Amino acid sequence: MVEKRAVMVVDMQNGVFATPRLQPERCVAQINRLTRVADTVIFIQHAQAGGLEEGSEGFALLPDLWQPDNALYITKTACDAFYRTTLADELAAHDIHAFVVCGCATDYCVDTTIRNGASRGYAITVAEDAHTTANRPAAPAETLIAHHNDVWRDLIVPDNPVYVKPVETILQEWLTN
Known part of the structure; x- marks a missing residue:
């Protein structure tokens, strides 16, 4: 059986990007390359007070992000992204056992979702050049991204x-399957 080409896009929202992120346009372009050929796209959106309330402009996905008509949306x-959400139920309902992860923020929501998903038995591929984050007091965004790519590999x-x-x-592998 050939696995569905599923992409999980984490927190690519207007309010999240109110904090400057490393190369946001490049990240969106890379994500769009994946979502345009995926069978299933799952958008994860963070909700919280202070600008990320559901239905607000801050909660909305970035305008340049391509959203297919059949996309799934999960609020966390x-x-x-698995914590007290319907994500696991949606994955089961769509028979998804493997997916590509991309989005924002590398060192927070992307990382936590990858680790929990892997522990739950999902086959996860990280799009190493399709996630971003902000500079932090301990390290610049570029270092954090490279560090997390290395950590996830091991x-x-x-x-x-x-x-x-x-x-x-990832795209070449999808084309050959």
Whole structure:
């Protein structure tokens, strides 16, 4: 059986990008390359007081992000997209066991969702050049992104490694399957 080409896009929202992020236009362009050929696209959106209230302009996805008509939308209130959400139910309902992860913020919501998803047994591929974050007091965004790509490559989840690949490689693999 060939796995569906599923892409999970984390927190690519207007309010999230009110804080400057590393190369946001490049990140959106890379995500759009994936979502335009995916069978299923799942948008994860963070909701909280202070500009990310559901239905607000801050909660909305970035305007340049391509949203297919059949996209799925999950609202979360924690860094982990699985925490008290319907994400696992939606994945099961759509028979999705493997997916590509991309989005914002590398060191918070993207990382937490990847780790929890891998622990739950999902086959996860990280689009290494389609996630972004902000500069932090401890490290610049570029360092955080490179660091997390390395950590995910070596994440120890027996019998369920996390793969970290460039968008171009993911697209080529999809075309050959």
